Each structure stands twice: as C-alpha cells, then as structure tokens.
Amino acid sequence: MTSDQPRPGEVRAEIDPATTPADAGVIFIGRIQTQWKSRPECPRNIAEARERGIPAKLQLAPTWRRGLTGLSQGDHIIVLYWMSEAPRGLVIQKPHRRPQPTGVFSLRSPARPNPIALATVKILSLDQAAGRIEIDAIDCLDGTPLLDLKPWRPQMDLPADFKPPDT
Amino acid sequence: MTSDQPRPGEVRAEIDPATTPADAGVIFIGRIQTQWKSRPECPRNIAEARERGIPAKLQLAPTWRRGLTGLSQGDHIIVLYWMSEAPRGLVIQKPHRRPQPTGVFSLRSPARPNPIALATVKILSLDQAAGRIEIDAIDCLDGTPLLDLKPWRPQMDLPADFKPPDT
Numbered sequence: 016m017t018s019d020q021p022r023p024g025e026v027r028a029e030i031d032p033a034t035t036p037a038d039a040g041v042i043f044i045g046r047i048q049t050q051w052k053s054r055p056e057c058p059r060n061i062a063e064a065r066e067r068g069i070p071a072k073l074q075l076a077p078t079w080r081r082g083l084t085g086l087s088q089g090d091h092i093i094v095l096y097w098m099s100e101a102p103r104g105l106v107i108q109k110p111h112r113r114p115q116p117t118g119v120f121s122l123r124s125p126a127r128p129n130p131i132a133l134a135t136v137k138i139l140s141l142d143q144a145a146g147r148i149e150i151d152a153i154d155c156l157d158g159t160p161l162l163d164l165k166p167w168r169p170q171m172d173l174p175a176d177f178k179p180p181d182t
Numbered sequence: 183m184t185s186d187q188p189r190p191g192e193v194r195a196e197i198d199p200a201t202t203p204a205d206a207g208v209i210f211i212g213r214i215q216t217q218w219k220s221r222p223e224c225p226r227n228i229a230e231a232r233e234r235g236i237p238a239k240l241q242l243a244p245t246w247r248r249g250l251t252g253l254s255q256g257d258h259i260i261v262l263y264w265m266s267e268a269p270r271g272l273v274i275q276k277p278h279r280r281p282q283p284t285g286v287f288s289l290r291s292p293a294r295p296n297p298i299a300l301a302t303v304k305i306l307s308l309d310q311a312a313g314r315i316e317i318d319a320i321d322c323l324d325g326t327p328l329l330d331l332k333p334w335r336p337q338m339d340l341p342a343d344f345k346p347p348d349t
Binding site: 035036039040061084091092106118121129134172 | 193195196197200201203204205206207208209210211214227228229232245246248249250252253258259260262264268271273276284285286287288289294295296297298300301302303304318319327329330331332333334335337338339340341342346
C-alpha cells in the first residue's frame with residue numbers, strides 16, 4: 016500500500032474522498048481471514064499471493080449465507096473487498112517498482128478514490144451453514160471487509176478479443 | 183434487473199442494505215454514457231452488450247482526469263459501476279432464464295447487497311483532457327455512476343489454473 020505521505024512525483028486530488036460526503040453507502044457482508052497481520056507482510060497483489068500458495072478464508076455474516084447457494088468447490092469467483100487503510104486522493108502515484116509516476120487508473124494500487132480491490136480466486140472448500148469459504152490465495156490484511164462475491168465467467172470476464180498467451 | 187417485487191422462490195434478507203447504516207461510503211468519479219434509457223433496453227450482461235457491438239463512453243469528473251495517465255487506446259480495463267436502481271436485499275433470486283432459484287453470489291445479477299457491477303472492456307479512444315474514454319460495449323443504463331477503472335492484467339485476472347477453452 017501507499018503510505019499517507021506522497022512520494023516525489025505523486026499528485027493529490029483537490030478533494031479527499033475519505034472526508035467528502037459519500038454519494039452512496041456500502042455494507043460489509045463479512046471479513047477475509049488471512050495470515051497477514053501488517054502491511055509489509057502482505058503480498059503485493061493476487062499474482063504474488065498465488066505464488067506464496069497460502070490459502071485464506073472468507074467469512075460471511077449470517078444474513079448473507081444463503082446467498083452462497085449455487086457455488087461449489089472448484090469454482091472460480093471474483094472477490095470484491097474494501098481496502099480501508101489506503102489513502103483515497105492520490106491521482107498520480109509512484110509505486111516503488113515503477114520508474115515514472117503514473118495515473119491511479121493505470122495501476123492496481125489499493126490507494127484509489129474508491130478503495131475497492133478485486134481478486135479472482137478458486138474455492139477450495141465451502142461450508143454454507145457456517146458462511147465460510149476456503150480460497151487458494153489473496154493479498155490483503157487479516158480482517159479486510161468483504162463487499163461482494165461474483166462467479167467468474169469466461170464469456171464475460173475474458174477480454175472480448177482475448178488470445179491465450181501461447182497461441 | 184430484478185423488479186422490486188420478489189418472484190416465487192426468492193428470499194429477502196432480514197435487513198435491506200439500502201436502508202441500513204452504511205459501513206463505508208463511495209464517491210462517484212464520473213458517469214457512463216450509453217444508448218440505453220430504460221431497463222428493458224439494456225443488454226442482460228456484458229457478453230450480450232458485446233454481441234450488440236454498440237460503443238459507449240466513460241465520462242470522468244474533472245478531479246480524476248489526471249488519473250487516466252498511463253492508459254492507452256487498445257488497453258483492456260475493468261470498469262466498476264454502481265447499479266443504483268437495483269434492490270439490495272435478495273439473497274435467493276430466480277432469474278427469468280434459470281429453472282431454479284439460486285444464491286445471489288452465484289449470479290451476476292445487479293441486485294446484490296452492494297450493487298457494484300464490473301465489466302471488462304476495451305478502450306477504443308481516450309481524451310485525457312476531456313476525461314472521456316470510448317469503450318467497445320457495456321450493459322448499463324445511460325447515466326450510471328462510475329466507481330473505478332483498473333487495468334486488466336492476465337497474471338491477476340485469469341484464474342490461477344486457467345486453460346483456454348480450445349486446449
């Protein structure tokens with residue numbers, strides 16, 4: 016994550032969404048349980064999380080557990096979650112590994128106007144009554160709030176003219 | 183979209199997120215401009231929108247335009263948008279084309295606890311100064327609020343064990 020102090024070349028928007036009146040409200044439908052208790056421990060992104068190969072859990076609040084009906088072990092889902100610790104006003108950012116500052120919408124940084132992260136993950140096991148899903152990997156802090164789960168669908172989630180890397 | 187009257191087999195949660203105190207707030211960073219002025223006109227999803235082949239526009243508010251730096255024509259991006267007209271409390275739903283009711287998290291319905299939709303689209307043209315991006319297709323009503331844009335990255339957004347359909 017980006018620290019709260021801008022780095023050289025970074026640009027803040029003239030408003031801070033964290034202290035601007037909201038246009039709409041989200042509710043937390045559960046929490047993500049991971050091994051990562053502090054930012055430096057977290058994988059940088061879902062690709063790095065998969066390389067580490069450490070499973071995580073999604074824990075749904077009782078209200079929403081019936082909504083898991085129709086999901087099964089082996090399914091791929093898109094998880095949306097709320098990166099509540101990230102600053103929200105950085106329009107131009109300078110990630111450590113990039114030579115030049117660039118726009119927030121060309122980055123997957125958690126620091127964005129609406130700190131909604133997404134990860135495509137695989138269901139290792141699912142206990143609907145307990146509202147608990149074990150997944151292959153994720154990149155966020157323990158306790159991160161959950162916003163949504165969606166089934167991953169190739170006809171929707173692959174780019175329109177997608178060609179696999181090897182063809 | 184699902185109408186506000188539950189269909190046979192549908193189940194509402196004991197709370198309605200639309201009238202529950204929010205856990206966090208989102209801001210609208212712009213609007214989506216489409217051909218669709220009413221729900222019945224809208225494509226059912228991004229796959230159907232692509233089949234119709236009608237481009238759409240993303241219009242960013244001035245505050246966020248510099249955040250487009252680093253995006254280019256031909257790039258694929260993930261668009262997050264707010265389906266403000268959809269009911270939010272339906273945990274079990276019965277879409278018209280499905281024989282059985284099923285859980286909201288196994289569906290891509292806009293009716294969900296947090297009505298955040300996502301579509302993977304292609305940039306046809308981009309005018310950063312005007313904050314305007316032309317995209318290949320999208321499935322939502324004209325004027326739908328924008329929440330976020332993210333670059334689509336194969337190493338993150340393809341499932342971990344993804345095999346192309348033909349191999």
